[in-house]
Each structure stands twice: as structure tokens, then as C-alpha cells.
Amino acid sequence: MAMNPNSKVIIVGAGVFGLSTALRLSKRGYRNIHIFDRQPYHNNGYSFLQGADAASADENKILRASYADRIQYQNLAFEAMAEWQKWNEKLAATAPEDLPPGLSPETVLWHQSGYLRLSDHHGLEESERETQENFPPEIKHTQYRVTDEQRRADAKKDGIPASKIDPFGRLDRGLPMDGILDMTAGFLLASRACSFALHLCQNAGVLVSLGPERALESLVQDETKVTGIKTADGTRHSADLVIVACGGWTPSILPQVEDLLETTSGSVLSLQLPNDRQDLWDKYSPELFPVWDWNMGGGYVPYQNVGGIYGFPRTPEGVIKIAFRGAKWTNYSREGSTGQPLSYPKTDAKKVPREAMRVTRAFCAENMPDLLALDLEYERLCWYTDSVNNSFLIDYVPGTEGLMVASGGSGHGFKFLPVLGEHVVDVIERKDTEYTRLFQWRDVPEGKRNGLEEGPEGWRRLDKQKMAGKGQWKATSKL
Structure with a gap:
């Protein structure tokens, strides 16, 4: 089905891929966006020492555009740097009482240290x-x-x-x-950047459900179509589109990606x-x-x-x-x-x-x-x-209507938090761009596959x- 601003979108995962997607959906005018995650990020501030265990929950991440011959990632990284600078400025201009715990106007998310x-x-x-x-x-x-x-x-x-x-x-x-x-x-500053992004999502009207009781228990689906999710508390949540953006947990949730992601x-x-x-x-x-x-x-x-x-x-x-x-x-x-x-x-x-x-x-x-x-x-x-080729996997899951995957960060995805969602939304709207083609579903290559060929x-x-x-x-x- 064609997506429109009234379509209901459920995003499973409040890490970089999920947060960025929600922000850009909101910016494009979508009004019915819901993020679910089993981790109580609203309480632990994405801090590892407070119990957060996702890849996005970290002290810091590198922001660089050094990508050898992968020009599309290089250009996207330079674009991200400009957006991170805007986030620095936006954070500095926000009143302390309007920020979540762990953030203040003095917090600098992006440090150009070299x-x-x-x-x-x-x-x-x-x-x-x-x-x-x-x-x-x-x-x-x-x-x-x-x-x-x-x-x-x-x-x-x-x-x-x-x-x-x-x-x-x-x-x-x-x-x-x-x-x-x-x-x-x-x-x-990774954990604090995620906290700020979650804050921006909520300010934009994105519904956020966090904690063990809101964890994904299963997809609601028949043989060819996903119509929502069921959470650990037994509640069913309907959706026109479900996006699985669960980082290292993605292959265990979506069997279809087992050959493409590890x-x-x-x-x-x-x-x-x-x-x-x-x-x-x-x-x-x-x-x-x-x-x-x-x-x-x-x-x-x-x-x-x-x-x-x-x-x-x-x-x-x-x-x-x-x-x-x-x-x-x-x-x-x-x-x-x-x-x-x-x-x-x-x-x-x-x-x-x-x-x-x-x-x-x-x-x-x-x-x-x-x-x-x-x-x-x-x-x-x-x-x-x-992923098998170190490139992100962002696409509709073949043969299953209403289901997308946004994963395969391959250790270099965090830097794109402010900009990646723009291209995820292009995928949602089935636009043909250089990035939707870069991230699309792919065949498993022969021979070397970014280490995945080693297997068990x-x-x-x-x-x-x-x-x-x-x-x-x-x-x-x-x-």
C-alpha cells in the first residue's frame, strides 16, 4: 500500500536507526508514529552504567568522513557533520528545565577534535x-x-x-x-546524543513506549502481511507499516535477514x-x-x-x-x-x-x-x-507486505543519526535514489562476506x- 502522512508507522527499536527514522517521518508530516523498545531509555539515559546495553548506548563514537572509495557514505558523513553542529546549537539554545536528565545547554554533543x-x-x-x-x-x-x-x-x-x-x-x-x-x-557523546534525539522525537509528537512490558513479543501477521505487533504485556498494536530497527537483535527477530546480517x-x-x-x-x-x-x-x-x-x-x-x-x-x-x-x-x-x-x-x-x-x-x-558488504540494510522485507528492516550498521552507523532517517523515509515512500539503491535488499555474495562466511x-x-x-x-x- 502507498504510505501517506496519516499512515500508522510502528518502529521497533529506539537506537540510531529508529530515532532517526522517527524524526524524519515527523519532519515529512507523518502524524502517527510510535516507537517501542524493551529498554527504559527514559530512565537510564542510554547509559551503559545505568543498564543500557545497545550499541547506541556508549560513551562516545567517531564522527569521520574517511570512507576510501565509498563516496556515498563519505558525502553523507559530511552532511551529518553539518547537522550535528546544528544540534549543538539547538541544545545550547534550550532552557535547562526543558531538557531530559543528563543534558544541559552546556552539553556539547559533537567535538571536532581531529x-x-x-x-x-x-x-x-x-x-x-x-x-x-x-x-x-x-x-x-x-x-x-x-x-x-x-x-x-x-x-x-x-x-x-x-x-x-x-x-x-x-x-x-x-x-x-x-x-x-x-x-x-x-x-x-553517544548516549547523550541518543537522549537528545529521543527528546526531539517526543517534542515532535512521536509516541514512545519503553520498558520490558513494551518489548516486542511477536509480529502480528499472516503468511504475506504484517499488520502490527504484540508487546510483552499482551497488547496488540495495529500498524500500516512495522519497521524492525533492533540492532544486534534483528537477525533473531527477522529470519529473512539471517544470511545478510550477523x-x-x-x-x-x-x-x-x-x-x-x-x-x-x-x-x-x-x-x-x-x-x-x-x-x-x-x-x-x-x-x-x-x-x-x-x-x-x-x-x-x-x-x-x-x-x-x-x-x-x-x-x-x-x-x-x-x-x-x-x-x-x-x-x-x-x-x-x-x-x-x-x-x-x-x-x-x-x-x-x-x-x-x-x-x-x-x-x-x-x-x-x-552486513555481508558493510553497507546498511534498509528495505521492505521481500514477500511480506507492511514490514521493513533498518539495520546492518556494521560498526559505522551512529554518526548518521541526524540524517539517516531522510533516506529511510525515501525507502518507505519507495523513491528511487542513490541511497535507497545503496541500502536495498541484496543477494549474498560468493566468497568473502565481511566475515560472515566464517559462520559457527x-x-x-x-x-x-x-x-x-x-x-x-x-x-x-x-x-
């Missing part, structure tokens, strides 16, 4: 060379190659602290390194800077320290070298996050529609794989040894969905890993 992309050898990674070739000419001056003496001098002239070019002192120590400091990029996780370590260590607060501040990554271009070899790791400046509260994505862990603990094992989020894990701890500790020992003297605040597995036999299975926790973080601890 993003330092490094490898442990001379020469740029292929993906970085493609990024530099495809960035618009008018921003080339914002790209500083760290091994280029002239560009380091240009950075100094442009007022960029030397600590952002070489935060780990590798040049002074004669250690191998090459890469680009990209000053168009930076980070987002639930995987990265490993996150969080440290709290002591209040009496002003030296560390200064050193790791966004004004002096960039977002960074190390050997993210495929240089990581399991159980051997150090790579696939990234980190952030401190948050306003003094939290430093370091994450490992060299290996994306799977948890084949459920059975799929065909009887084959299905990866499912394991949100109760109290530790991370020892390999993630090894890589993170080894990097810090060489580059940030002061952090190894601190206690970990927490370690966690951050569950999301990988792969080495990344969580039950094949030895685990490590807080007690194995410090330099004096044994792994």
Missing part, C-alpha cells in the same frame, strides 16, 4: 590513499600527514597542538609510524581519570588529544601483532575509552530459522576476550603507559550487526576465547 589514523609502517594504507584522493579539494588543507615535516609545520601554523600530530611521542622516540591527522573529524561485537575498555591527576586531565583533553586508531587497515594478525584498535580523548567527566575491533566476536547461542546456529548478543558478559586485552595492553604499554597504572572502570562487549566454525566465537577482566589490566598483572 582524528589521527595511524599504521606502524611508512606509507599510507590503501584505504587512506583512497580517502585522500576522494576528499573534496577545498578541505585538503585539513589533512596533515604526520611524517611530512612541511605538513607538521603547517599544522603548527594553523594552531594545531603538536600533541595531536604525535600524541604518543613516536616521532621523538624514532618508532615506526605513518598516517593522517584529519581535522574535519572528531567524536560524539550479530557481532567489539571490545570496549573504559578508564576513569583520577580527580587529583590534573596532568592526565590536561594531556587527554579534546583540546590536546585526538581520536586515534592504530593498524585499522587490515594489518592485525590474531594472537601475533597489535592492530584493530582505536581510542578517544577524555569525556567531560574524565572517562577514556579504548576499543578493539581487530576481531569482531560472535555468540552462536541461538538457533536460526533453518536450524543452524545464530549469533545473538551476550550482554551479560562480565569480561572481554583475552586477545582484546592483550592488544590493548600492548599498545598502551608502548604508547600510553600512564593508563596502565589506572583501574579499569568497566569492560564490555558492544553488540551490533554486520570461525575462530571469533566467544565460547572459543579465554576471557580477561579488570584484574588483568594493569602492567603488573599477568594475562
Whole structure:
């Protein structure tokens, strides 16, 4: 059926995909939008420490447009940066009493701190060379190659602290390194950004039902049509369209996507800077320290070298996050529609794989040894969905009227929160654009499929890993 502003739309999932879709539906004039989610985000503010366990619930996320030859994602990221700046301004102009807990007019969601992309050898990674070739000419001056003496001098002239070019002192120590400091990029305060987006949804008239009793129990459907959902409290809710935007839970809800999406996780370590260590607060501040990554271009070899790791400046509260994505862990603990094992989020894990701890500790020992003297605040597995080609899956589900999927964030979706919904609504309205074609339902490719080809036999299975926790973080601890 053709959708119109009076059509009733149910969105299952209040993460980035769901929030962005609701906001843009409202902006397009839709008046009957309802978000459901099992998590009480209105109470926990999307905070992991308060019990939120979605991929969107995080201290911070990278905002960057470095996408090698994927120009559509690059352009969408630059568009998102402009919108994030508007959100900063909108938040600053809102009265404190009109904001949800955890937000104030002084909260800055988008920090343009710079993003330092490094490898442990001379020469740029292929993906970085493609990024530099495809960035618009008018921003080339914002790209500083760290091994280029002239560009380091240009950075100094442009007022960029030397600590952002070489935060780990590798040049002074004669250690191998090459890469680009990209000053168009930076980070987002993720949980607070979601809280603000939820606030904007409610202000726009979107109905929001959160908490365990409002969790999706089942879709209401016959063989070819979905007509609504049933929630855990037994209530049926009718709809003209149901959109499943449930992140890592999506493959277990929609059997149709099992071959296209896989639930995987990265490993996150969080440290709290002591209040009496002003030296560390200064050193790791966004004004002096960039977002960074190390050997993210495929240089990581399991159980051997150090790579696939990234980190952030401190948050306003003094939290430093370091994450490992060299290996994306799977948890084949459920059975799929065909009887084959299905990866499912394991949100109760109290530790991370020892390999993630090894890589993170080894990097810090060489580059940030002061952090190894601190206690970990927490370690966690951050569950999301990988698609077969690393591109989002946003489309009607074939053969089922009234049902859409919006998922497959593949670890890079958060940055698009202010703009992604525009293209989801284009899909809803069946418009033919470069983005609706980019996100459309796809065939399963032969051969390499973003890791999904490994399946249950792969080495990344969580039950094949030895685990490590807080007690194995410090330099004096044994792994």
C-alpha cells in the first residue's frame, strides 16, 4: 500500500536507526508514529552504567568522513557533520528545565577534535590513499600527514597542538609510524546524543513506549502481511507499516535477514581519570588529544601483532575509552530459522576476550603507559550487526507486505543519526535514489562476506576465547 502522512508507522527499536527514522517521518508530516523498545531509555539515559546495553548506548563514537572509495557514505558523513553542529546549537539554545536528565545547554554533543589514523609502517594504507584522493579539494588543507615535516609545520601554523600530530611521542622516540591527522573529524557523546534525539522525537509528537512490558513479543501477521505487533504485556498494536530497527537483535527477530546480517561485537575498555591527576586531565583533553586508531587497515594478525584498535580523548567527566575491533566476536547461542546456529548478543558478559586485552595492553604499554597504572572502570562487549558488504540494510522485507528492516550498521552507523532517517523515509515512500539503491535488499555474495562466511566454525566465537577482566589490566598483572 502507498504510505501517506496519516499512515500508522510502528518502529521497533529506539537506537540510531529508529530515532532517526522517527524524526524524519515527523519532519515529512507523518502524524502517527510510535516507537517501542524493551529498554527504559527514559530512565537510564542510554547509559551503559545505568543498564543500557545497545550499541547506541556508549560513551562516545567517531564522527569521520574517511570512507576510501565509498563516496556515498563519505558525502553523507559530511552532511551529518553539518547537522550535528546544528544540534549543538539547538541544545545550547534550550532552557535547562526543558531538557531530559543528563543534558544541559552546556552539553556539547559533537567535538571536532581531529582524528589521527595511524599504521606502524611508512606509507599510507590503501584505504587512506583512497580517502585522500576522494576528499573534496577545498578541505585538503585539513589533512596533515604526520611524517611530512612541511605538513607538521603547517599544522603548527594553523594552531594545531603538536600533541595531536604525535600524541604518543613516536616521532621523538624514532618508532615506526605513518598516517593522517584529519581535522574535519572528531567524536560524539553517544548516549547523550541518543537522549537528545529521543527528546526531539517526543517534542515532535512521536509516541514512545519503553520498558520490558513494551518489548516486542511477536509480529502480528499472516503468511504475506504484517499488520502490527504484540508487546510483552499482551497488547496488540495495529500498524500500516512495522519497521524492525533492533540492532544486534534483528537477525533473531527477522529470519529473512539471517544470511545478510550477523550479530557481532567489539571490545570496549573504559578508564576513569583520577580527580587529583590534573596532568592526565590536561594531556587527554579534546583540546590536546585526538581520536586515534592504530593498524585499522587490515594489518592485525590474531594472537601475533597489535592492530584493530582505536581510542578517544577524555569525556567531560574524565572517562577514556579504548576499543578493539581487530576481531569482531560472535555468540552462536541461538538457533536460526533453518536450524543452524545464530549469533545473538551476550550482554551479560562480565569480561572481554583475552586477545582484546592483550592488544590493548600492548599498545598502551608502548604508547600510553600512564593508563596502565589506572583501574579499569568497566569492560564490555558492544553488540551490533554486520552486513555481508558493510553497507546498511534498509528495505521492505521481500514477500511480506507492511514490514521493513533498518539495520546492518556494521560498526559505522551512529554518526548518521541526524540524517539517516531522510533516506529511510525515501525507502518507505519507495523513491528511487542513490541511497535507497545503496541500502536495498541484496543477494549474498560468493566468497568473502565481511566475515560472515566464517559462520559457527570461525575462530571469533566467544565460547572459543579465554576471557580477561579488570584484574588483568594493569602492567603488573599477568594475562
